[in-house]
Amino acid sequence: MFDPKSFLQNSFSKDDLFKTLERLGVKQADTLLVHSSLFALGLPSDNIVNLDEFYYKALREYVGEQGTLIFPAFTYSYCKGQSFDIKNTQSAVSSLANYCIHKHIGYRSADALFSYIIDGPDAPNLKFSNVCFDIEDGIAGYMLDKNARVLMLGVGFAWLTAFYSVDQKLKVPYRFFKEFKGTTVYDTHECESSFYYFCRALCDNTVNNNDTIDTTLAQHGDKTMTVTLGRGSVSSALLSDLFFIFESYVKQDPWYFLQGPATDTGDLKDAAINKMLYPCYKL
Template identity: 30%
Template sequence: MVIDNVDRNYLMFFDGDMKIYYNDIFEALCYANIEKGDIIFVHSDVSVFGKLGNIRDRDKFLGMILNAFKEAVGPEGTIIMPTFTYSFTKGETYCPETTPSTVGVLTEFFRKQNGVARTIHPIFSAAVWGKEKAYFTEGLSKDSFDDDSIFGKLRKKEGKLVFFGVDFHAMTFLHHIEQKHGVPYRYMKSFTGRIKVGDKEYEDTYTYYVRYLDKNVITDASRFERYMLGRGVLKEVKLGYSAVKVARSNDIFDIGYELLNKDIFFFLKDKIMI
């Protein structure tokens, strides 16, 4: 994954006179408060910044984006990306080595790279590179959002959430806040299925704090995002036609929890009947 002798003028995105080079991406990450040694959980959409600068060499293009993240956090940092599959919710066998990520081309590319490990979670798996790889891939809970889930561990380690071309609607960490608070529009549900690791295959059960399907529960995190931007807790740096946004997971949790104390439906599009 490491790209030696990086071409800082490598064209990543363009549209007419608008051009984004590798160094623009790296600087945007730094201006958004990603620092050496950081632990970052990255939600991404690489299609929104502009036209792709080099669609003929897809692997190099994606590798350059990953390299910018690695350069930003440095060798003491840790990068986590979601590689969610929802396998057990769909009645499918989950194999961490082969089951593809369903949440973006960058995440699928990332999980296949040397030095990256993937969690054994048949619903909300994640891929991890860096110093804290073992911490984030070992000893995880079989619950999706509790304190020993990858989201709980991110908060314990005071990691940062990065939104690379996406808004808060992509933030799965929101459900960690909802579960810890105990919102009334979600409930705990168990999912049982098959997991295949190497030559071993076994049955297991995981839990997921799901929404009530009959109560018109529609998540809308846009109000939360505006609030965080207004407080200056969420740092936003424009990049092409989109932006890079970064906030500390602890700040997101603490403020989100306070907002739920004031309005239990704050993360929903509309209030619902319980």
């Protein structure tokens, strides 16, 4: 049975959060990609009204005006046969992203499947490819150029969707490019567009093994770090280090991080790609 009092056990303050960020190596002016499950950490002891506001303002204060915060605002809209409203369609994966959408904070990438909120000085000038997990012309490449740090609040590294960029780079045999078409809305303007997602073959064998991902990355303690905070934990590492570690295993065995075993996924045909760059839009 759910006990609301349990959220007050092992509570923490903003100062505790700042000390955690310092231990993890987060610095002023950093670029942070933030994945989160905030309730997994419990409730702060500070007098707060809005949990997302507490975290957003704390992170913004910590990295400063020259820092950049990036939140996943994935909607999978075209996958569902739905239109994608850049200013209004809610993220399916991040309450922090939805806080930014509600408060009109930052810019949002135009990806109708895997959009991101970018809140930082570079955001007005960014353009990204319609190939969802591109490195060269995608948000992954931008983050690598910025030497971005990944911050996992209450969740493990297994939830880092950016790892799909490594799968796409290596052209793993159980994935293929699929085109998703639909309508994107920005204010009163609508346009038809296509986005290309490097999809997995739909079978149990190709599902990620989250325990293997988290356990393997934890073995690289010189590059990754996890610190207890409240009722849960916070993990962090440079995105470049995570990609390097992940790629080293997938190169040896493309099925290493999956449920497996390796299986014949049939003849997976890639869609023909018409690559385009789309700007990020102010919320």
